Amino acid sequence: MYSSYSLSKHLVYVSILAILLLVRSISSLNLTNQYLNHKCFVSEGKYKHGGKYEKNLNVLSRYVSDNDLASGYVHVSHGEAPDSVTIILQCRGDSFRSNCHSCYATAVDEFHRRCQGDRAGIIWYDQCFLVISKIKPQLPRKIDFKNTFSIHNPKNVSKEARSFDKMTREFLYELVRKASYPTVVEKLYQSTYYAAGEKKLGANKIYAMMQCASDILQCKVCLEWCIRELPKCCNGKQGGRVLGISCNLRYELYPFLRS
Template sequence: MAAAASCSPSVSVLLVMAVVVVVAAAPCSAVDPVNTYCGKNMSSAQAQVSVGQVLSELVPRASAGYYATAAAGRGDSAIWGLAQCRGDIPAPDCALCAAAAARQLAGACRGSADARVWYDYCFMRYDDVDFRGLPDTGYALVLLNTQNATDPEAFDRAQRKVMARVAADAGSDGGGGLARETARVEKGVSIYGLGWCTRDITAADCGLCVAQAVAEMPNYCRFRRGCRVLYSSCMARYETYPFFFPLDGQTTAAAGDYDMVVLNP
């Protein structure tokens, strides 16, 4: 299996209980991947044809409805795919992101039977095993802001409350797998929290997935001004600047530098 960070090159590899790749990563736009995963070799040449068919179906359908699944082929040529845009983004950005994701998977992961790509605005994957409906937290990305909060303890308390609400909201039946929360920490400092899930999993599983992502944050991001934990079924994120829609009218601050940790157990 291989993991490739697309926003910047890898600078070190640590071997511990999991394989961890640390990279210096700047926040990426809607058409720049946060990370790409390519794993398992194709079992047949026809499977690559199935990949092309799946990707070509996912792009227009996800662009139109923010979510799509597709399947093609039979036996050892069977491929299943999923694409989803973040529910708060404008429709043109969804279309751009879905198209970029398909190009990335077709190029970077050609010959791979399991491929996934994460963007700020969307997520896309395909596999030679039908993964749809199964919560997947087996592969994780953690992005952490290199800057600490000016009042770390107060910030940490506020951040935990915000993200606990995000996890609870994500698991609600009426949330559609998208949760957004904001809290003011002190004058001029607010915390913006977001959680979202792929629509193939249930609301209950979405809440559990986001809660697991939130639970990882103290392990890597305590006192940090921003953090993201991304799985293949959900993600959780907080920042000190508005990054989700609708924007609250504040001027978006510079995001700063980020480190990325790739957990591949």
């Protein structure tokens, strides 16, 4: 039978163990919100401090902050040209509500720091991307093949790299078929184009995800283009990513998504 002291001591040990397991679990999933890249569109000009554009930007930024962000996607505009502002936010398919809010807040702050006074630009994080523009794009948006970039895992596949690359691409094409058809987010009646999965490839187990922005047509075309871009960056690598503002994909030899 436990004394009150030994029971308290036991509960402390249990609590510490639970915290360590939680930290280990989060670490193993790589649930970070790392900054990835940004572009400042200097050609679209600067706005004046206290001017109409800045006021419209502040109004729209607060509006997005007040949104539930349950679907992980926002495309809104405010104001009239030449001071109209458009914000597009897309959170990763496993990052809704509070996680999406957090990524949005981080992206807005960092955008203002990196693109001080610029009317337009893009910033990418692990769990979201943010577009701020003075241009109101027509809906649905056309696929943007220009504002893209790639990242690869620094580690190489140890054996049979060509076979690994081939099987990885085949698996990604399987996921394209799932991501190309919209899934209705429960109780929101909004669609998301997102797919994630895992597959045994020889001695390895590969994890992958892909996603299209909710306001584009031809999601399949965009994702297949991303797959064709992979050889330029990621042949023989244990992981690779192609990111844009129309669609993106990623694969790794370790889990990196929430369940």
